[in-house]
Amino acid sequence: MFKVALSGILFFGIxxxxxxxxxxxxLELGDNFIDVRKDGEGYWLVLFYTPWCGQCSRLEPxxxxxxxxxxxxxxxxxxxxxxxxxxxxxxxxxxxxPTIKLFKVDDEFTFEGDKNTDExxxxxxxxxxxxxxxxxxxxxxxxxxxxxxxxxMYVGDKDGLLWDTFSDVASKMQAHAFYYSTSVDIAKRxxxxxxxxxxxxxxxxxxxxxxxxxxxxxxxxxxxxxxIHEWINHERFETFQKxxxxxxxxILRTKKYIVLVVxxxxxxFQVPKEMLEFRNIVESLIRKKKEKYHKYFQxxxxxxxxxxxxxxxxxxxxPYLLVLNSTxxxxxxxxxxPTEMTVDAIDxxxxxxxxxxxxxxxxxxxxxxxxxxxxxxxxxxADRWRGNPVLxxxxxxxxxxxxxxxxxxxxxxxxxxxxxDEEEEHEKRE
Numbered sequence: 049m050f051k052v053a054l055s056g057i058l059f060f061g062i063x064x065x066x067x068x069x070x071x072x073x074x075l076e077l078g079d080n081f082i083d084v085r086k087d088g089e090g091y092w093l094v095l096f097y098t099p100w101c102g103q104c105s106r107l108e109p110x111x112x113x114x115x116x117x118x119x120x121x122x123x124x125x126x127x128x129x130x131x132x133x134x135x136x137x138x139x140x141x142x143x144x145x146p147t148i149k150l151f152k153v154d155d156e157f158t159f160e161g162d163k164n165t166d167e168x169x170x171x172x173x174x175x176x177x178x179x180x181x182x183x184x185x186x187x188x189x190x191x192x193x194x195x196x197x198x199x200x201m202y203v204g205d206k207d208g209l210l211w212d213t214f215s216d217v218a219s220k221m222q223a224h225a226f227y228y229s230t231s232v233d234i235a236k237r238x239x240x241x242x243x244x245x246x247x248x249x250x251x252x253x254x255x256x257x258x259x260x261x262x263x264x265x266x267x268x269x270x271x272x273x274x275x276i277h278e279w280i281n282h283e284r285f286e287t288f289q290k291x292x293x294x295x296x297x298x299i300l301r302t303k304k305y306i307v308l309v310v311x312x313x314x315x316x317f318q319v320p321k322e323m324l325e326f327r328n329i330v331e332s333l334i335r336k337k338k339e340k341y342h343k344y345f346q347x348x349x350x351x352x353x354x355x356x357x358x359x360x361x362x363x364x365x366x367p368y369l370l371v372l373n374s375t376x377x378x379x380x381x382x383x384x385x386p387t388e389m390t391v392d393a394i395d396x397x398x399x400x401x402x403x404x405x406x407x408x409x410x411x412x413x414x415x416x417x418x419x420x421x422x423x424x425x426x427x428x429x430a431d432r433w434r435g436n437p438v439l440x441x442x443x444x445x446x447x448x449x450x451x452x453x454x455x456x457x458x459x460x461x462x463x464x465x466x467x468x469d470e471e472e473e474h475e476k477r478e
Contacts, residue, residue, distance in 0.1 A: 204245030
């Protein structure tokens with residue numbers, strides 16, 4: 049990797065770097081980026097990383113794709129080596145790595161989603177524009193739908209309580225979804241609308257309306273705000289969402305039961321046939337009975353065994369079915385072997401959970417939280433040992449050896465001090 053300083057931007061302490069792996073120009077930011085941000089210039093998408101961070105290394109090829117995807121936009125993409133420039137992360141309150149932030153005029157936003165190219169690019173595009181984008185052409189709405197985006201749309205005149213509430217909620221949740229508005233004429237070319245104004249979500253080539261009724265048009269705008277916020281929070285995920293460690297915390301904010309199918313996935317993102325069949329069985333249930341379960345259950349699947357094991361606090365066999373109460377952190381497991389469960393058996397299992405007759409495990413009390421952290425640390429250490437026992441020994445041995453040296457020094461100092469005191473007392477007696 050070599051650096052080429054450009055005189056036009058050298059003043060700001062910013063360099064262009066060519067990465068052999070990606071062959072793309074990447075902006076490397078230095079200490080003077082702090083002054084650039086004080087001036088509030090333009091839009092910046094910045095990766096804060098360290099060379100010793102394993103997750104940062106895995107993110108490097110993804111970041112190269114992000115740079116490529118945003119190269120023709122008004123968003124400048126850069127990164128900061130926080131080991132070389134420690135003042136930069138300190139100035140922006142960055143304490144964990146990798147961290148991705150978008151800087152917009154006087155504001156800054158931290159990316160909290162799953163760290164893949166599409167999620168990062170969509171986050172940058174959303175946050176660099178208005179919270180609600182107005183669609184003025186029917187062709188534009190067609191293009192948005194063809195991109196298979198999950199988005200929310202307001203239809204009608206941009207005034208009144210529903211519009212004010214929608215735009216307010218959109219400004220608060222801009223980081224999580226796309227929000228649009230359009231006229232009645234354009235919307236009716238694409239969907240059937242029976243009452244106006246209207247709000248709907250488009251996902252999976254279909255659309256679902258926010259249930260506007262007499263009960264929602266009440267004088268207290270705070271109640272309508274809370275209602276739309278809750279509805280958007282429930283609808284901003286796919287019906288059968290892939291759940292990762294990156295989006296898990298966002299999934300928890302739905303305050304639903306999380307139905308989690310745990311499977312294995314190889315490096316080509318392929319799921320073994322027998323596990324795929326079980327995953328399809330669970331997915332077919334929510335597809336057939338969406339009206340029954342969608343309001344209270346978020347269905348999904350994961351290949352992150354660490355995530356699933358930390359929820360259950362045990363090493364799970366695969367495939368597995370796990371249901372987590374996102375409010376209390378209690379979890380439920382079926383009594384039957386998941387591979388032998390039919391759609392009807394899974395349906396009965398979920399009904400018991402909803403009726404609160406199914407056995408519960410875990411929780412979020414202090415004792416369980418301590419054990420969960422202990423279990424996670426133990427399994428992480430075991431995985432690292434299996435992956436690289438020499439490196440794990442070094443990483444553990446150095447701090448333990450240093451601690452032992454300190455303790456030994458303290459103990460020896462006390463013993464030597466005690467011997468000196470005894471000698472002084474003995475001399476006084478003589």
